[in-house]
Amino acid sequence: MPEPEPPMSPGEFPGAIWYGEEEMEAALRVLRHQSPFRYYGPHCGFEVRRFEEEFARFLASTPGRPWPDESDIHVTAVNSGTGALEVALEALGVGCGDEVLVQGFLWISSISAILRNRAIPVLVDSDDTLNMDPAALRATVTPRTKVIMPVPMLGGCARIGVLMAVVREINREREREGLPPVRVLEDCAQSLGAHAKGAPGSRVPLGEEGIHRIGTFGDAGIFSLQINKNITAGEGGMIVTRDPELHRRINALHNAGYAPDPSNPANWYGDVPVGWGHGRRMSELQGAVARVQLSKLDAILAGMRHSHARIEDAVRALGMTPRAHADAENPGDTGYYCLFQLPPGPADEPAKIARGRSVARALEPWGLHPWFLHDFEVHVYYNILPLVEKWPITNGCPWECPKNIFCRNYQYERGALPRLDEALITTVGVNVPSRMTTEQEGRIVNVLEHVFGPGKY
Numbered sequence: 220m221p222e223p224e225p226p227m228s229p230g231e232f233p234g235a236i237w238y239g240e241e242e243m244e245a246a247l248r249v250l251r252h253q254s255p256f257r258y259y260g261p262h263c264g265f266e267v268r269r270f271e272e273e274f275a276r277f278l279a280s281t282p283g284r285p286w287p288d289e290s291d292i293h294v295t296a297v298n299s300g301t302g303a304l305e306v307a308l309e310a311l312g313v314g315c316g317d318e319v320l321v322q323g324f325l326w327i328s329s330i331s332a333i334l335r336n337r338a339i340p341v342l343v344d345s346d347d348t349l350n351m352d353p354a355a356l357r358a359t360v361t362p363r364t365k366v367i368m369p370v371p372m373l374g375g376c377a378r379i380g381v382l383m384a385v386v387r388e389i390n391r392e393r394e395r396e397g398l399p400p401v402r403v404l405e406d407c408a409q410s411l412g413a414h415a416k417g418a419p420g421s422r423v424p425l426g427e428e429g430i431h432r433i434g435t436f437g438d439a440g441i442f443s444l445q446i447n448k449n450i451t452a453g454e455g456g457m458i459v460t461r462d463p464e465l466h467r468r469i470n471a472l473h474n475a476g477y478a479p480d481p482s483n484p485a486n487w488y489g490d491v492p493v494g495w496g497h498g499r500r501m502s503e504l505q506g507a508v509a510r511v512q513l514s515k516l517d518a519i520l521a522g523m524r525h526s527h528a529r530i531e532d533a534v535r536a537l538g539m540t541p542r543a544h545a546d547a548e549n550p551g552d553t554g555y556y557c558l559f560q561l562p563p564g565p566a567d568e569p570a571k572i573a574r575g576r577s578v579a580r581a582l583e584p585w586g587l588h589p590w591f592l593h594d595f596e597v598h599v600y601y602n603i604l605p606l607v608e609k610w611p612i613t614n615g616c617p618w619e620c621p622k623n624i625f626c627r628n629y630q631y632e633r634g635a636l637p638r639l640d641e642a643l644i645t646t647v648g649v650n651v652p653s654r655m656t657t658e659q660e661g662r663i664v665n666v667l668e669h670v671f672g673p674g675k676y
Contacts, residue, residue, distance in 0.1 A: 223585075223665035231588050233519050233555060233653040234450040234512050241514075245507035255503045257296075258487040267296050267506035273513055274457060278432045282414050282551070292435060293466035295458045296501040296509075297473050300408040300443025303456035304332035306497050307439045308366065310458075310468040311402050313338045316622035317365035321406075322351040323600035323636045324592075324643070325370045329406050330606050337617045338365065339626040342600060345639040347543035349558065349646070350377030352638070353385045360389055363625065366402050371410040371433055372598070373648070374449075374523070374553030376545040379405070379436045380417015380428075390422050403437030408456075410434075411442050411449045412520045414551035425461055430549065434459055439469070444505070449519055449553060449653075450512035452505040473499040520553055522653045526660050527554030530651060533664040534559045537671045542646070558592070558648040561676060571644045578647050578676055585666045588650040592643040599643060601633035 254260025279290035346352035434440030444455030471478040476496030477489025544550035582589035
């Protein structure tokens with residue numbers, strides 16, 4: 220069998236490869252107005268404010284239908300996804316003595332944001348979506364649990380509707396026991412535009428059972444505009460919530476720590492002190508570019524989903540198992556990355572790891588940006604050395620804080636999450652670009668057939 224041609228892929232950066240004259244003109248508009256600061260300037264165009272309004276309408280939309288004119292979702296734009304996590308956790312009241320439940324397949328910022336708020340991360344095992352397992356969540360909650368943080372990874376949705384139903388049940392029990400409710404913060408940095416089935420709301424349903432955008436199920440959600448994301452301004456992030464009072468806190472904390480006086484606001488930074496501000500404001504340059512990218516998001520998602528479906532079919536035909544969709548009938552994953560479990564092979568762990576690395580090496584020359592998940596750098600809990608070794612933020616905090624004494628026996632080495640650990644040593648993935656021709660898709664399929672042909676792996 221002759222070797223296939225390289226796919227000539229247009230790249231792994233979904234939003235950036237859609238940059239064109241519109242993004243350039245948006246950036247130039249801000250520069251011509253000499254007003255890159257979001258709140259004022261010689262001729263401020265309030266690009267960030269308009270982006271927030273448009274993003275709220277997008278989140279309130281039904282996939283495949285026009286955006287509504289109004290939205291009950293509040294959006295605060297910030298300068299990074301990491302900053303969004305830090306601000307959101309503080310706004311939710313996370314601090315010393317608290318636990319934040321998070322899965323082990325994530326990004327390092329999901330952990331660092333918890334630690335910077337002086338709380339303790341508690342790991343929850345994953346199901347076949349490689350996201351947080353609702354059953355494992357139920358068994359992990361304690362009276363110290365303050366926030367639950369699902370992290371839909373690489374565009375794949377968790378069973379968020381089931382998760383929210385479990386959280387509502389937990390909160391009914393906590394209310395009877397006199398405990399405060401747990402809150403849900405969705406870390407959707409890698410899943411902008413995804414949708415799932417269920418009802419939003421951590422205490423009572425805040426909407427009908429049905430299809431909703433990821434990020435709108437919990438008390439708050441965050442997104443990222445970093446270069447790898449579905450739309451990008453280089454950096455940037457968003458914090459979203461349906462709760463007006465929580466939005467007020469988020470808006471104050473992302474800025475100088477002051478909220479506007481609703482009756483007579485006098486200052487751009489606010490008039491009523493709420494806390495110490497983070498100075499996480501998004502610039503007008505970011506906002507202007509993000510607005511253009513947002514208008515292209517539906518096309519970006521359509522491209523990735525179409526290509527992903529074809530590649531997933533090829534993977535399945537080769538005897539491998541694609542990552543499970545949370546909703547098989549109406550999958551809302553973005554299609555950013557195709558993850559698949561290798562066919563049955565060696566039983567012992569070292570041999571499984573050696574096989575996974577061999578597969579990734581075999582795929583590497585073809586430009587598919589493959590990853591063997593066990594080696595997926597700081598996307599995996601046991602690869603985050605500062606977590607495994609419990610590095611402090613400062614003065615031993617949070618690990619040595621008297622209020623966190625309960626964490627002394629918590630461990631983060633490999634073995635803490637058995638189901639995820641097994642999945643990571645048997646799963647490989649390839650990137651799915653957002654602008655591929657049928658020919659380019661076919662070449663990726665040819666590469667997979669070449670690498671995973673009869674008798675291989």
